[in-house]
Amino acid sequence: xxxxxxxxxxxxxxxxxxxxxxxxxxxxxxxxxxxxxxxxxxxxxxxxxxxxxxxxxxxxxxxxxxxxxxxxxxxxxxxxxxxxxxxxxxxxxxxxxxxxxxxxxxxxxxxxxxxxxxxxxxxxxxxxxxxxxxxxxxxxxxxxxxxxxxxxxxxxxxxxxxxxxxxxxxxxxxxx
Ligand code: URA
Numbered sequence: 001x002x003x004x005x006x007x008x009x010x011x012x013x014x015x016x017x018x019x020x021x022x023x024x025x026x027x028x029x030x031x032x033x034x035x036x037x038x039x040x041x042x043x044x045x046x047x048x049x050x051x052x053x054x055x056x057x058x059x060x061x062x063x064x065x066x067x068x069x070x071x072x073x074x075x076x077x078x079x080x081x082x083x084x085x086x087x088x089x090x091x092x093x094x095x096x097x098x099x100x101x102x103x104x105x106x107x108x109x110x111x112x113x114x115x116x117x118x119x120x121x122x123x124x125x126x127x128x129x130x131x132x133x134x135x136x137x138x139x140x141x142x143x144x145x146x147x148x149x150x151x152x153x154x155x156x157x158x159x160x161x162x163x164x165x166x167x168x169x170x171x172x173x174x175x176x
Contacts, residue, residue, distance in 0.1 A: 001027050002101040004078070009094040013079035013087075018044045023074025023102055030070040030176060031169075032108035032146070033059070034099070034118040036153065037077035037087050044080035049073050050154070058154035059114075062162065066169035072106045074099065076121050092121060100125075108146045109176050112169070115153030122148055137161050138168045147172075 003022050008014050021043040035055070038044040042052020050059040050073050063071065077087040077095045087095075099121070103111075111126075113119035116135050123131045126144045139150040149172065151157070151165050 001105055002098060004098055007078075010079065010091045013077070013081060013091060016082045017079040019047050020078050021047050021049055021075065021080075022078070023072055023106075024048050025072035026070055027072060027105050028107040029072040030109045030173075031068055031072070031112060032103070032106050032110070033071060033073040033112045033114055034122065035073070035075045035114045036117040037075050038080040039155070040080060040084060043075065049075045055154045058157060058162070062154065062165060062169070065162075065166045066173065068169060068173060072102070072108070074102055076118050086117060092117070096121070103146075110147045110149060110172055112149045112151060114151050119148075119150045138164050140168065140172070 004020055007020060017038070021038040035050060038049070039052045039055055042056050043049050050056045059073065076099055077091055078098055081087050081091070111122050113122050119135050120132065126146065126148065127141065131141070135150055137150065137152045141148040149168065152161050157165070
């Protein structure tokens, strides 16, 4: 797996990050969870996606409740943007060589897009249909390869939405 520890493409991200974060989990894997970018105090410090006390704990609950073992988790952008702002398109494109390599190696059957940043990137990469404005929680696109599931980002998901996501993941798991 491509583990980049040296990259200076984005001036502001380079000056703000503690370290470059990496994806982790099975390679290959049936499910690939994709977030936005490392959060303060979590992936930015540990170097591993979704390991913060908030988003990381929610992610763990999603995985445990849906009983998914065969997964890989990563972010679209690997360095923390200042004040947890959204990464810019230029930063997403600069960083895309890493997520593209991860997708090639992980070969997921399903990509679970945690938030709109991941959804927009994955939709543009895999779908010929323009889904740009169709993001909604638990939207499942089964016509693409890999299949795409959209979710609200763990940092803002509520309990009902979490249950809905877990139920959807369980159904998809039984289908693959
Ligand atoms: N932590 C991550 O690793 N990714 C996010 O998108 C948010 C928090």
